[in-house]
């Protein structure tokens with residue numbers, strides 16, 4: 001069974017006369033319970049790939065399917081619905097609503113998925129050391145707290161697929177260890193996780209590491 005498939009993704013950016021080929025024929029498949037890391041130097045296309053996989057960006061060629069549903073080349077509203085049902089997403093741009101508190105931000109994806117669960121909210125706040133900041137607004141958080149709150153939001157609805165770009169870039173080792181525990185629980189429950197990461201510790205826990213270089217996967 002395949003939860004997420006990318007087939008020959010291409011993405012070009014144009015600035016003036018310059019063309020950057022950010023993705024040049026990337027294909028991958030993810031199965032339930034898999035944890036996959038994407039590694040690659042800065043500019044190799046990791047963020048572009050994650051945005052295309054989650055339907056936040058449209059590839060110029062190729063397509064993405066989520067379960068049996070094609071994500072690519074659909075109106076944004078349809079992509080948003082597929083996204084809400086299937087993905088927890090933490091990209092480099094923060095995923096927090098500024099007018100909601102930390103606890104409210106975490107609650108929102110659960111409400112949207114119809115799975116509000118108060119003990120789960122408490123568990124996420126505690127696992128990510130945010131209990132004392134539950135009533136704070138995003139602009140009152142430090143960089144590390146913002147990163148941890150973003151992770152809690154991405155994990156909130158216990159999504160079939162978690163997609164995270166550098167989830168531990170701004171967290172300390174203790175929080176990284178707690179996140180890994182969460183990821184192990186997800187794996188045991190058959191949930192899929194895709195992470196772009198520079199963390200050796202995190203990549204070493206993955207079932208597979210895909211190496212991205214100049215918009216191509218070099219080992220798959």
Ligand SMILES: Nc1ncnc2c1ncn2[C@@H]1O[C@H](COP(=O)(O)OP(=O)(O)OP(=O)(O)O)[C@@H](O)[C@H]1O
Pocket residue numbers: 013014015020021022040041042043044045046047048049
């Ligand atoms: N909006 C954009 N307009 C023009 N070029 C872009 C745009 N976004 C990304 N690029 C270019 O596309 C290439 C891939 O960028 P991308 O952000 O996907 O790489 P990355 O591997 O995520 O890098 P990093 O690790 O630094 O975040 C880079 O050469 C980048 O400069």
